[in-house]
Amino acid sequence: MNNIQFLSLFSESHRIKQCCPHHRCVVLTDENVGRHYAQPLLEALQSQGLLPQLITVPAGESTKSRQMKAWIEDKLFQSGYGRDTVIIALGGGVITDLAGFVAATYCRGIPVIYIPTSLLAMVDAAIGGKTGINTAYGKNTLGTITHPQAVFIDITLLNTLPETDYNDAFSEIIKHALIYDENYLSLIESTAPRLPQRPSDCLLPLIKRSCEIKSAVVSGDETEQGQRESLNFGHTIGHALERVSDYRLTHGKAVAVGLTVESYLSYQLGLLTLEAFHRIQSLVLTLIDLEGVHLAATELDIVQSLLYDKKRRQQQCRWVLLSSIGQVKVDGAHYAHSVNSLVVKKSIDYLLSCCWRQYP
Numbered sequence: 001m002n003n004i005q006f007l008s009l010f011s012e013s014h015r016i017k018q019c020c021p022h023h024r025c026v027v028l029t030d031e032n033v034g035r036h037y038a039q040p041l042l043e044a045l046q047s048q049g050l051l052p053q054l055i056t057v058p059a060g061e062s063t064k065s066r067q068m069k070a071w072i073e074d075k076l077f078q079s080g081y082g083r084d085t086v087i088i089a090l091g092g093g094v095i096t097d098l099a100g101f102v103a104a105t106y107c108r109g110i111p112v113i114y115i116p117t118s119l120l121a122m123v124d125a126a127i128g129g130k131t132g133i134n135t136a137y138g139k140n141t142l143g144t145i146t147h148p149q150a151v152f153i154d155i156t157l158l159n160t161l162p163e164t165d166y167n168d169a170f171s172e173i174i175k176h177a178l179i180y181d182e183n184y185l186s187l188i189e190s191t192a193p194r195l196p197q198r199p200s201d202c203l204l205p206l207i208k209r210s211c212e213i214k215s216a217v218v219s220g221d222e223t224e225q226g227q228r229e230s231l232n233f234g235h236t237i238g239h240a241l242e243r244v245s246d247y248r249l250t251h252g253k254a255v256a257v258g259l260t261v262e263s264y265l266s267y268q269l270g271l272l273t274l275e276a277f278h279r280i281q282s283l284v285l286t287l288i289d290l291e292g293v294h295l296a297a298t299e300l301d302i303v304q305s306l307l308y309d310k311k312r313r314q315q316q317c318r319w320v321l322l323s324s325i326g327q328v329k330v331d332g333a334h335y336a337h338s339v340n341s342l343v344v345k346k347s348i349d350y351l352l353s354c355c356w357r358q359y360p
């Protein structure tokens with residue numbers, strides 16, 4: 001299921017060729033990534049005897065649409081591509097999600113290879129098999145769980161990633177440590193001062209460990225009936241904040257605040273120590289740039305936005321909670337729990353007053 005390989009992309013393209021037995025492949029990328037890496041990748045693939053065609057789409061979340069999926073499919077049909085074709089996704093999570101979904105349904109399914117180019121795609125979007133697009137009814141409302149044939153990660157591609165996209169991805173990296181591995185949190189803390197310079201010797205162990213953790217969680221629960229829910233830690237509040245900001249707040253920053261609020265909630269419930277909460281808050285604020293984040297929202301706005309949470313059951317919001325750093329609370333087979341609404345409100349109030357307002 002999880003064939004994740006670390007490589008030097010342009011000098012080790014023979015490893016990609018092994019996944020393309022019929023020589024026909026289509027490279028799907030976006031305009032930003034394509035500008036840097038499409039030509040070198042095409043040349044590397046051609047040097048291996050492959051016949052790649054390039055499809056470039058606009059960058060950004062709006063590309064994950066029904067219209068774009070249909071446009072790509074039409075292009076593939078018009079070029080005569082059949083089941084002997086491999087799609088190679090070269091890009092961030094938008095491209096891997098879109099390419100994965102196109103591949104999952106084209107001719108009833110053709111192989112896809114992911115070459116994630118953003119830090120978020122390397123540690124999250126490319127791992128776990130979820131593909132999807134957005135509709136007027138919400139984000140990722142159409143999609144499949146289909147695994148790529150392989151994920152090829154070259155961390156030198158991160159050199160051109162814009163700073164905000166780089167920083168925001170640390171929310172998911174910290175989340176992996178919080179739900180699964182306290183030693184990993186210590187590793188992130190010890191490398192934190194050097195991470196803004198993007199040194200490979202710091203990034204590689206983090207990306208590898210995050211891939212391992214996400215793979216382990218997902219393989220234990222393919223269809224999100226249990227353990228996979230733990231990946232939602234920080235996301236109940238995170239998604240609510242994205243909604244109330246009308247998606248002006250980036251996902252990474254919203255989740256960064258969500259990690260802090262939901263850790264505080266775990267503390268309020270007597271699960272997490274105050275010391276552990278402060279440790280989490282401090283790392284989040286060190287790595288994710290919340291400067292300039294200003295949300296014109298009240299506690300009521302946030303509580304109302306929680307009504308849209310996908311994990312709700314019988315009108316009750318369900319929360320992933322930490323029982324300690326590295327461990328989520330598990331009750332039988334349940335990884336998400338109902339919490340008294342007064343405690344939830346208290347956590348939101350506390351954080352609105354002293355977490356990010358302190359770092360406006």
Ligand SMILES: NC(=O)c1ccc[n+]([C@@H]2O[C@H](COP(=O)([O-])OP(=O)(O)OC[C@H]3O[C@@H](n4cnc5c(N)ncnc54)[C@H](O)[C@@H]3O)[C@@H](O)[C@H]2O)c1
Nearest residue numbers: 032033059092093094117118120121124125130157160161
């Ligand atoms: N399938 C999953 O399990 C999963 C998990 C998390 C997120 N996602 C999805 O991933 C998407 C977000 O991913 P993202 O943050 O990578 O967004 P993205 O793909 O939009 O990439 C962010 C920006 O960085 C640019 N970029 C990417 N790599 C670059 C590079 N190396 N050099 C220069 N520019 C580069 C892109 O063009 C884009 O402008 C969302 O649609 C989200 O729903 C999916």
